[in-house]
Amino acid sequence: MSPAPPGGGEPLSEALADRRRKALALRELGIPPWGVDFHPTHTCGQANDQAPEEIGAHGDEVAVAGRLLRIRRSGGIAFADCFDESGRIQLLVSREVYAAMSLLRELDIGDIVGAKGRLMRSRSDQPSVQVQELILLAKSLRPPAGKHRGVVDPELRYRRRYLDLLSDPQRRLIFKQRSAIVSALRSVLEERGYMEVETPILQPIPGGGDARPFRSHHNALDSDFFLRIAIELYLKRLLVSGFERVFEIGRTFRNEGLSPRHNPEFTLLEAYQAYGDLDSMMDLCQAMVQGACSAAASLGAEPPGELMQQFAVTPMVQLVYQTTGFDALELWQAPGEMGVRARELGVQLPVDPGPGRILFEVYDQLVEPTIRQPTFVVGHPAEVSPLARRGDDPRFAKRFELVVNGRELANAFSELNDPLEQRERLLEQARRRQSGDEEAQPFDLDFVEALEHGMPPAGGIGLGVDRLVMMVTGAASIRDVLLFPTLRPQPEGDGGSRTL
RNA sequence: GCCGCCAUGGCGCAGUGGUAGCGCAGGGGCCUUUUAAGCCCAGGGUCGCAGGUUCGAAUCCUGCUGGCGGCACCA
Numbered sequence: 001m002s003p004a005p006p007g008g009g010e011p012l013s014e015a016l017a018d019r020r021r022k023a024l025a026l027r028e029l030g031i032p033p034w035g036v037d038f039h040p041t042h043t044c045g046q047a048n049d050q051a052p053e054e055i056g057a058h059g060d061e062v063a064v065a066g067r068l069l070r071i072r073r074s075g076g077i078a079f080a081d082c083f084d085e086s087g088r089i090q091l092l093v094s095r096e097v098y099a100a101m102s103l104l105r106e107l108d109i110g111d112i113v114g115a116k117g118r119l120m121r122s123r124s125d126q127p128s129v130q131v132q133e134l135i136l137l138a139k140s141l142r143p144p145a146g147k148h149r150g151v152v153d154p155e156l157r158y159r160r161r162y163l164d165l166l167s168d169p170q171r172r173l174i175f176k177q178r179s180a181i182v183s184a185l186r187s188v189l190e191e192r193g194y195m196e197v198e199t200p201i202l203q204p205i206p207g208g209g210d211a212r213p214f215r216s217h218h219n220a221l222d223s224d225f226f227l228r229i230a231i232e233l234y235l236k237r238l239l240v241s242g243f244e245r246v247f248e249i250g251r252t253f254r255n256e257g258l259s260p261r262h263n264p265e266f267t268l269l270e271a272y273q274a275y276g277d278l279d280s281m282m283d284l285c286q287a288m289v290q291g292a293c294s295a296a297a298s299l300g301a302e303p304p305g306e307l308m309q310q311f312a313v314t315p316m317v318q319l320v321y322q323t324t325g326f327d328a329l330e331l332w333q334a335p336g337e338m339g340v341r342a343r344e345l346g347v348q349l350p351v352d353p354g355p356g357r358i359l360f361e362v363y364d365q366l367v368e369p370t371i372r373q374p375t376f377v378v379g380h381p382a383e384v385s386p387l388a389r390r391g392d393d394p395r396f397a398k399r400f401e402l403v404v405n406g407r408e409l410a411n412a413f414s415e416l417n418d419p420l421e422q423r424e425r426l427l428e429q430a431r432r433r434q435s436g437d438e439e440a441q442p443f444d445l446d447f448v449e450a451l452e453h454g455m456p457p458a459g460g461i462g463l464g465v466d467r468l469v470m471m472v473t474g475a476a477s478i479r480d481v482l483l484f485p486t487l488r489p490q491p492e493g494d495g496g497s498r499t500l
Numbered sequence: 501g502c503c504g505c506c507a508u509g510g511c512g513c514a515g516u517g518g519u520a521g522c523g524c525a526g527g528g529g530c531c532u533u534u535u536a537a538g539c540c541c542a543g544g545g546u547c548g549c550a551g552g553u554u555c556g557a558a559u560c561c562u563g564c565u566g567g568c569g570g571c572a573c574c575a
Contacts, residue, residue: 014527015526015527016510070534070537073531073534074531077532077534078534079535090534092534109525126533126534144510144525153511159567212573254574256574256575259573260568408574409575411575466575467575487567
């Protein structure tokens with residue numbers, strides 16, 4: 001075991017010490033281990049594709065750069081596989097090119113190099129660059145993890161994601177697909193005349209959804225702020241302001257448990273359309289999901305085929321009746337009886353629930369998880385939809401959720417623009433909050449006052465981008481579609497929140 | 501927050517009370533057409549941390565830390 005470097009940190013393992021020794025030795029020889037300019041003429045993938053077909057034949061002069069994946073030395077000749085984002089090319093170095101050969105002796109897997117030479121095809125039919133000049137661009141002081149199998153230790157994968165991504169092109173592909181999906185969502189919205197906006201993430205009152213927020217504090221203002229749990233109330237203020245089609249794609253935060261489907265910070269898309277309604281939101285929703293599927297498919301993903309078909313539209317009351325035999329409309333007049341029947345089905349209920357809440361809990365706990373095919377579930381109880389307009393039957397809201405594979409993917413409604421009713425319904429939420437429901441929405445007077453100036457009737461939608469990406473790419477865990485998922489910070493030691 | 505499983509060299513793993521091992525990576529050597537190249541040699545470990553039981557602990561017990569999965573909460 002080598003001594004610990006000055007300033008702390010873990011002791012250097014043999015491999016680490018050796019790489020450091022090589023870097024310093026090269027510097028002694030006047031070869032900088034880092035920080036040389038190099039301008040590739042071809043990507044590794046291009047070089048590989050453009051190599052001559054015939055064994056032994058030579059092609060164009062090229063300059064390529066990339067990271068060393070493998071080195072095979074065989075006496076007077078050596079082969080090194082070098083890769084970049086585009087692919088891989090073999091470098092062929094022979095003893096006659098003395099400088100390159102002696103530099104290669106000091107190189108390790110993981111080092112980033114540039115190579116100049118002619119394209120050719122080796123005797124065993126491998127596209128190669130016959131190296132004339134080899135240049136070290138960045139010495140790697142640490143051995144790469146997971147050279148053969150990729151990084152499999154989940155802790156390493158998430159804590160040091162760059163190693164995971166570096167060692168596994170498939171993993172990188174998911175994030176290219178994610179980027180394409182988000183880009184497609186943006187295109188669909190922009191084509192339809194929606195304007196992208198940015199609204200506060202630090203909010204004095206975290207409204208627009210049912211969730212526990214993160215709390216923070218601003219020193220100069222000596223005021224508490226919350227990280228937003230939804231974007232809704234600010235986007236609706238913009239509808240009041242005269243912008244008619246707005247959307248935001250942004251990070252949103254909920255102070256709740258972690259699971260393969262929940263990360264404390266996640267990406268939410270919300271869009272609002274003045275004079276829109278439930279139909280226009282269904283239309284938009286379907287277009288966004290299908291745009292996402294096409295975008296990902298063009299990068300090799302295989303989205304479930306059902307997502308490309310017309311989604312079903314089914315009332316919640318009907319789904320609940322079909323699945324459980326629970327007849328909400330029949331029981332509506334007798335909430336006590338309704339609660340008893342729900343509990344008999346094994347449904348957990350809050351204290352003193354109204355009929356709407358009972359119906360919703362039965363749906364949420366017993367029915368939603370069983371929905372497989374993409375379905376627009378419509379007719380949510382108004383009681384659990386405090387920001388949505390009531391339907392012709394005032395017990396129900398003009399609202400839909402898109403459910404696929406038992407999971408809610410999007411949530412939309414015809415927005416409530418009656419300031420008097422909105423005030424009442426938010427006050428009801430506030431009362432529930434006071435009696436202990438931590439997730440009931442707080443009362444935002446400023447928002448209600450905005451509505452009092454007149455908000456056009458509007459359709460609005462929220463869509464969970466991470467879950468859409470999971471569904472379209474087939475990822476099993478939300479951590480697989482987040483570059484840096486939230487983990488418990490490590491107090492000290494490897495891969496944690498080291499500040500030194 | 502609760503329950504279960506896991507933690508052994510840089511990476512992947514074996515080792516269930518008696519001398520800590522294997523493969524890859526790294527070091528030294530041989531090899532001018534290799535493909536996770538091959539062959540020879542020599543290294544590398546406070547077995548996650550802290551206690552306890554025992555003549556003796558990687559192994560058994562307790563606590564802690566971290567991860568994964570499930571439950572609860574939620575999207």
